[in-house]
Amino acid sequence: MDDLYQRYQAGERNFSQIDLHDADLSGLDLSGADFTTANLKGANLSQTNLSQTNLNGTILQNANLSQANLSEANLSLADLGFANLTEAxxxxxxxxxxxxxxxxxxxxxxxxxTIR
Known part of the structure; x- marks a missing residue:
């Protein structure tokens, strides 16, 4: 995951379709990134800053998003089955x-x- 964060720190924001299942991204600042249709199944995203992030169609099954900042994030069509959003x-x-x-x-x- 160091590679992902180094790429983010270098200014890259497009991580669409990336496979990060079971990755530990806890506590990182990934605000404004594009994870459209990415695989984050089982990922640890607790206390991660995902504000204004595009998670459209992203697989987040069993992901830990506790205390994550998802303000203004696009989670439309995302699969959050069994995900933990405690205190998010x-x-x-x-x-x-x-x-x-x-x-x-x-x-x-x-x-x-919005949930519709």
Whole structure:
């Protein structure tokens, strides 16, 4: 994952279709990145800054997103089945048509977030 963060630090933001299943990305600042249709199944994204990130169609099954900042993120069509969103910030996030089967929402902040 060091390679991903080095690329991000160098200014790269397009990580669409990347395979990061089971990756530990906890605590990183990845705000504004594009993970469209990426595989983040089982990834540890706890306390990660994913604000204004494009996660459209991303696989996030069983991902740990506890205490993650997902404000203004695009999660439309994302698969969040069994994901943990405990204490995550979803202020202004777009979750239209996201798969939320057994997704854990506990103390999750969602003002103005959209689920349709």
């Amino acid at each position: 910030n979803l202020t202004g996030a777009n979750m239209q048509m996201a798969i939320l089967f057994r997704t854990r929402f506990k103390n999750t902040t969602m003002p103005d977030g």
